[in-house]
Amino acid sequence: MKINLFKLGLVLIAAALTACAAPQNDGSSAVVRQQLTPTGKVRVAISVGPTANTFRATLDPATGRPQGVAVDLANALGERLGAPVEFMMYDNYVELLEAARHDVWDVTFLPFDEERTKVLDYGPAYYRFEFTYLVPSGSAIRAQADVDRPGVRIAVAEGSVTARNRQQALKSATLLRFKTLAEIQEQVRAGKVDAAAAGRETLAGLAAQIPGARVLDGSFHAEGVAVAVPKNRPAALEFVSDFIETAKATGIVRRAFDKAGFKDAVVAPAASRP
Known part of the structure; x- marks a missing residue:
């Protein structure tokens, strides 16, 4: 019994020393x-x-x-x-x-x-995070495949993931960069762009503030x-x-x-x- 207690004591001491030595985050x-x-x-x-x-x-x-x-x-x-x-x-x-x-x-x-x-x-x-498009009221754009066409103007935030992704992927549409999200919101509201590209939650929030605006189903990119x-x-x-x-x-x-x-x-x- 004494031997078992002795061994148990050694185990407890070792555990305590290990806990003290381990980095505490x-x-x-x-x-x-x-x-x-x-x-x-x-x-x-x-x-x-x-x-x-x-x-x-x-x-x-x-x-x-x-x-x-x-x-x-x-x-x-x-x-x-x-x-x-x-x-x-x-x-x-x-x-x-x-x-x-x-x-x-x-x-x-x-x-x-x-x-x-x-x-x-x-x-x-x-x-x-999923990325998609917002289109203004009355837009003929109905799906992701409708966006990359000649004459289509797409607003993105300068320096964003979306801007770099769309720069690399788009073949025919024109990419327009804006410094802030508020500027993009006004461009869509005024009908000066045909779509805005950003994360789904961001665009859903903008759509709620722009009468008739729609967020397209699907996505063109996802990122953590x-x-x-x-x-x-x-x-x-x-x-x-x-x-x-x-x-x-x-x-x-x-x-x-x-x-x-x-x-x-x-x-x-x-x-x-x-």
Whole structure:
């Protein structure tokens, strides 16, 4: 009996030592703090616009504060870090991505784009984003196959996944780039373009604000929406990657989707790459 107790004691001591030696991904690491909260806050870059999706926020008309899926995920990340959250808001991708080069923000939530990996390192995806078209009232365009034709003018956001994808794929239609989503919305409303290309949730939000506008069925592309950090912050990337996986498993992402009105949005499976 004494021998068994002795062995048990050794096992317990070994387990305790292992637990102490194992890295604790709770935000207490000095390296994580240095890379993810260098100013004492976690600075979250978010895209804002007139309509929301699983990464773009809108502004609360009463308070002027951002609201949406990315905001809720950022706040949950701040809680896990034990650090206040500061939102760095951008109405276009060009400025958001350029800021990543200049230590302006620490983490963001965006669709994957190979071009963006020059300045960002992506973690796991939490959603699969479909891209399609919005057409104005009275449009003769009924299906995806009707879009790529001579004379068809398609609006896209400058610096977006959509812009690069459509630049490579379209053969006959004309691509028109605009800096902000609000500009695209006005182009569609005024009938100055024949279609707008973007993510389905984005376009559904615009369609609700433009009488007669329709979102086409089907899609021309799909991409993962993921957490990302500025290039060369490995400890930060590991921490936010672990956070997203936990957020998917514990229902944080699901609740953020539901709160934002995306009840049909499917949370990406565990370990999904963007």
